Amino acid sequence: MAPKFQGVDFYDVDGLLSEEERAVRDTVRAWVDDNLMPVIAEHYLEGRFPKHLVPQMAELGLFGANLPEEYGCAGLNHVAYGLIMQELERGDSGVRSFASVQGALVMYPIFAFGSEEQKRHWLPKMAAGEVIGCFGLTEPDYGSNPAGMITTARETKSGWILNGAKMWITNGSTAHAAIIWAKTGQPDDVESIRGFIVPTDTQGFSAKDQKGKLSLRASDTSELVLQDVCVPKDAVLPKSAGLKSPLLCLTQARYGIAWGAVGAALACYDEAVSYAKARVMFGKPIGAFQLQQARLAEMLTEITKAQLLCLQLGRLKDQGKVTPQQVSLAKRNNVSMATDVARETRRLLGANGILAEYQAMRHLANLESVYTYEGTHDIHTLILGQEITGLNAFN
Amino acid sequence: MKIAVCVKRVPDSETRVKIASDGKSLDETGVKFILNPYDEFAVEEALRRKEQAGSGEVVVVSLGPAAAQETIRTALAMGADRGVLLEADRVPVDGLEVAKALAAELKNGGYDLILFGKMAIDDYNHQVGPMVAELLDLPCVTAVAHLDIAGQRGTAEREIEGGVETVEFPLPAVLTTDKGLNEPRYPALKGIMAAKKKPLELKRAALGAGGLEVLGLTPPPQRKDGKVVGEGPAAVPELLRLLREEAKVL
Numbered sequence: 031m032a033p034k035f036q037g038v039d040f041y042d043v044d045g046l047l048s049e050e051e052r053a054v055r056d057t058v059r060a061w062v063d064d065n066l067m068p069v070i071a072e073h074y075l076e077g078r079f080p081k082h083l084v085p086q087m088a089e090l091g092l093f094g095a096n097l098p099e100e101y102g103c104a105g106l107n108h109v110a111y112g113l114i115m116q117e118l119e120r121g122d123s124g125v126r127s128f129a130s131v132q133g134a135l136v137m138y139p140i141f142a143f144g145s146e147e148q149k150r151h152w153l154p155k156m157a158a159g160e161v162i163g164c165f166g167l168t169e170p171d172y173g174s175n176p177a178g179m180i181t182t183a184r185e186t187k188s189g190w191i192l193n194g195a196k197m198w199i200t201n202g203s204t205a206h207a208a209i210i211w212a213k214t215g216q217p218d219d220v221e222s223i224r225g226f227i228v229p230t231d232t233q234g235f236s237a238k239d240q241k242g243k244l245s246l247r248a249s250d251t252s253e254l255v256l257q258d259v260c261v262p263k264d265a266v267l268p269k270s271a272g273l274k275s276p277l278l279c280l281t282q283a284r285y286g287i288a289w290g291a292v293g294a295a296l297a298c299y300d301e302a303v304s305y306a307k308a309r310v311m312f313g314k315p316i317g318a319f320q321l322q323q324a325r326l327a328e329m330l331t332e333i334t335k336a337q338l339l340c341l342q343l344g345r346l347k348d349q350g351k352v353t354p355q356q357v358s359l360a361k362r363n364n365v366s367m368a369t370d371v372a373r374e375t376r377r378l379l380g381a382n383g384i385l386a387e388y389q390a391m392r393h394l395a396n397l398e399s400v401y402t403y404e405g406t407h408d409i410h411t412l413i414l415g416q417e418i419t420g421l422n423a424f425n
Numbered sequence: 426m427k428i429a430v431c432v433k434r435v436p437d438s439e440t441r442v443k444i445a446s447d448g449k450s451l452d453e454t455g456v457k458f459i460l461n462p463y464d465e466f467a468v469e470e471a472l473r474r475k476e477q478a479g480s481g482e483v484v485v486v487s488l489g490p491a492a493a494q495e496t497i498r499t500a501l502a503m504g505a506d507r508g509v510l511l512e513a514d515r516v517p518v519d520g521l522e523v524a525k526a527l528a529a530e531l532k533n534g535g536y537d538l539i540l541f542g543k544m545a546i547d548d549y550n551h552q553v554g555p556m557v558a559e560l561l562d563l564p565c566v567t568a569v570a571h572l573d574i575a576g577q578r579g580t581a582e583r584e585i586e587g588g589v590e591t592v593e594f595p596l597p598a599v600l601t602t603d604k605g606l607n608e609p610r611y612p613a614l615k616g617i618m619a620a621k622k623k624p625l626e627l628k629r630a631a632l633g634a635g636g637l638e639v640l641g642l643t644p645p646p647q648r649k650d651g652k653v654v655g656e657g658p659a660a661v662p663e664l665l666r667l668l669r670e671e672a673k674v675l
Contacts, residue, residue: 034439036457049495053502053617061611091614104614114614 034063035120038296040334046341047109054095054110058117061090066121071386073248079124079204080248088159092118092129094137101141102154109344112289116340119290120297123396124249126290131200132156134282136163139209139225143267143275148227152207164205164230166196166254167276173198174409176211177220177273181256183212189262192226195255198403202252203237205230209267210256211276225270226261234259245399281354284404285347288360289340291368291400292333294393298368298375299329301389305379316378325378329371336364355417362410369397426481428471428538429531430505431557432464433516434489434496435547449639458492460499463542465609466602468500470572471540473607482506486530488523488630489516501620502612508623511630518548519635524556526630532561536597543568543601551601558599566592568603 037044037059044052065083073080087093096111097103106114111133119126137156140148155161172178181194192212202208208228215222228235234257243251267275303326306317316322343360346352372394376383383390401407412423436442437457445452460468468485475481485500487493488511497508511526531539539561541554551567558565570589571582579598583590584605612620654663668675 036439049498050617050621053495053499053612053620054614057502057611057614057617089613090611095614099615099618105618106614110614 035059035297035300038299038330038333039337040330041338043334043337043341047113051107051110051113054106055113055117057090058092058114059120061086062117062121066118066125070122070125070248071392074122074124074392075247075386077243077247079128079250081204083125084128084159084162087129088157091157092133093157093159094133094141094153096133097137097141097153097157101149102157103137107344108285108347109341112286112340112344115286115290116293116296119293121293122248123290123294123393123400124246126286126293127200127246127249127400130283130286130290131165132163134286135165135279136207136209138282139165139267139270139275139279140227142278143225143270144227145264145268147264148267152227161206162201162204164199164201164208164252164254165276165279166199166202166208166210167280168196168198170195170197170253174406176276179211179213179223180217181210181212183210183214183224183226183266185214186260189260190226190265192228192256192259192261195253197253198240199237199252199254200246201250202254203239204250205237208235208254210254221272223270223273223275225267225275226265227267228256228259228261228265232259232261245395247395277354280404281357284357284361285343285352287400287404288343288357288364291361291364291397292336292340294397294400295329295333295336295364295368295371298372298390298393299326299333302326302329302371302375302378305382305388309380322378325374329374332367332371336360336367339363355413358405358410358413361405362407362414365397365400366407369394369401372397426474426478426538427484427534427536428474428481428540429484429486429534429536430464430467430471430500430540431527431531431553432468432485432487432496432500432542433461433545433547434458434487434493435461435545438462438546444642444644448641450642458496460496461542461545461547463544463546463602463604464500465503465542466604466606467540467542467600468503468505469607469609470602471538472504472610474538474574484509484534484536486527487511488513488526490514491627494625494627497625498620498623499612501623501625502616503610504616506623508625510625510627512627513630513632517632517635518639519637520548520550520552521556522632522635524553524560526632527553528557528560529631530628531557538574538597539563539599541599541601543603554599554601561599563597563599564594565599565601566594567601569600570603570605572600572606 091104095104095106096108099105140152167176169179183190183192210226210228213222214224236255237252240251306322307315309316339360372390375390376394416422437459440456443452471483475483483505485497485505485508487497544551555565566581568583569581570584573580577596579594581592654660
């Protein structure tokens with residue numbers, strides 16, 4: 031059996047965490063070691079999400095863990111939530127993505143924009159993993175520019191009729207309910223965008239698994255088609271108003287991703303260090319060579335910086351002071367950092383680095399998606415550019 | 426069913442321990458401490474017994490430094506009802522002193538069962554559980570791998586060399602738990618949050634001097650490098666010769 035993951039903590043960041051935060055982290059870490067690590071490589075190779083783990087994740091309380099207890103959630107602070115994301119992604123980005131979508135992109139919008147009845151109806155079932163959700167914002171022709179979406183919702187006497195297509199939807203084929211964002215007004219009326227809770231067994235709703243992925247293979251990514259999908263009046267999220275509503279959800283998810291990326295980097299660094307100490311070449315461990323030491327020193331430095339970045343971001347969020355731009359900076363930095371760490375680990379491992387038996391190449395391939403989703407690296411660059419200069423470089 | 430579980434704060438089994446500069450204790454800097462893994466079986470068993478009975482109380486008792494509150498809270502997060510820490514700057518080396526302090530605490534608690542892990546993974550002594558039983562004049566079954574309780578009688582199975590020993594005993598009793606008894610649950614996130622609000626009583630442990638003293642700790646000798654005698658079938662005769670003549674294991 032593989033040794034248990036011990037984490038990486040060069041600056042005693044643990045000392046900045048509360049006892050509960052550490053306990054949450056340790057529980058998820060142990061669960062990942064015991065239940066996810068033994069099966070992740072085969073699921074990745076077979077292109078399957080390890081769905082059998084969902085009830086266990088729910089029982090631990092991983093879904094929507096930072097939402098209030100009155101809705102069946104764990105009521106954790108945002109730092110503890112971030113640590114959950116870190117530990118899940120230490121296992122695999124696809125499994126972290128599942129939890130991110132369920133918590134930050136499905137439960138959060140119901141919590142933030144839903145009616146009290148919607149919250150009471152959906153959130154406890156989602157926290158319990160009985161209802162799995164997905165988030166439909168991105169469209170085939172509107173990725174970085176969601177304002178251009180062409181999915182529509184037309185109000186009728188009895189409810190709403192939705193038409194359109196969504197793409198790159200995590201959990202799309204697995205979900206029981208989809209949060210669909212659609213324009214209720216004119217095609218250019220961004221303010222008319224609203225969110226709808228659509229049960230996926232509604233007539234006219236279909237989901238198709240997106241085949242041929244070389245990344246996030248242990249995750250369900252699907253295309254959704256909505257053809258005259260009729261939902262009742264109370265399917266709309268009453269407090270959703272305009273593009274800023276889905277963007278608020280994305281800020282929640284990006285926050286988790288900033289932490290998650292650190293987890294992937296920790297997994298790779300841990301693998302790099304143990305490999306460098308054990309692998310003998312030219313009569314000594316490769317870790318004794320300066321080139322590999324430089325690699326490891328660089329990784330540790332960048333990981334330590336990212337850990338501190340996350341923690342302060344989390345503290346700001348817990349104080350209600352965080353800005354979307356601060357989240358952008360962390361997502362941008364940490365995912366890019368993790369991708370570099372994964373790549374360098376892959377290289378340090380030589381030929382072994384391409385095998386699924388090791389983690390680096392799987393993380394590297396996953397992180398290429400994480401680099402692109404939830405606001406690409408480039409888009410976050412422009413968000414920061416606009417924050418710095420006050421000038422919009424998007425269009 | 427009222428159950429006490431005695432737990433110990435120990436260094437994580439994955440930790441590389443270093444001997445402190447005094448040569449007779451461990452350097453605790455950077456060492457992660459955990460709930461003794463054998464005690465996890467005891468906590469889990471107590472929770473299951475209470476759940477089956479539908480009512481009762483699970484009380485977690487530990488003796489150790491203030492930091493052992495965290496160890497107790499791990500058990501509270503798993504579902505135990507309340508905790509008691511007998512605070513001591515360090516855990517005495519003499520298990521009898523620990524047993525006396527625990528026995529004094531447990532004596533009038535009205536417990537149906539008192540559970541321990543079969544040993545602590547730091548000192549491997551296997552002794553505090555049976556000592557507490559003796560001090561309280563209660564029956565004791567050690568290294569329990571299977572347990573049935575019906576009314577005021579229990580049946581326990583112990584794995585012994587080459588077989589299984591079945592032991593019957595009356596309640597109240599002291600049991601020490603072994604691997605295989607159950608699969609301990611993870612402390613769920615709600616449990617971790619709830620643990621903060623559960624009562625945890627601090628008392629100063631009354632400890633005697635004890636009759637044992639640690640004179641020194643030494644790490645095990647460095648293992649010598651292995652020897653590769655060759656490759657494939659051609660190496661077998663030489664391997665056999667070395668196993669016979671040098672290692673003398675054949």
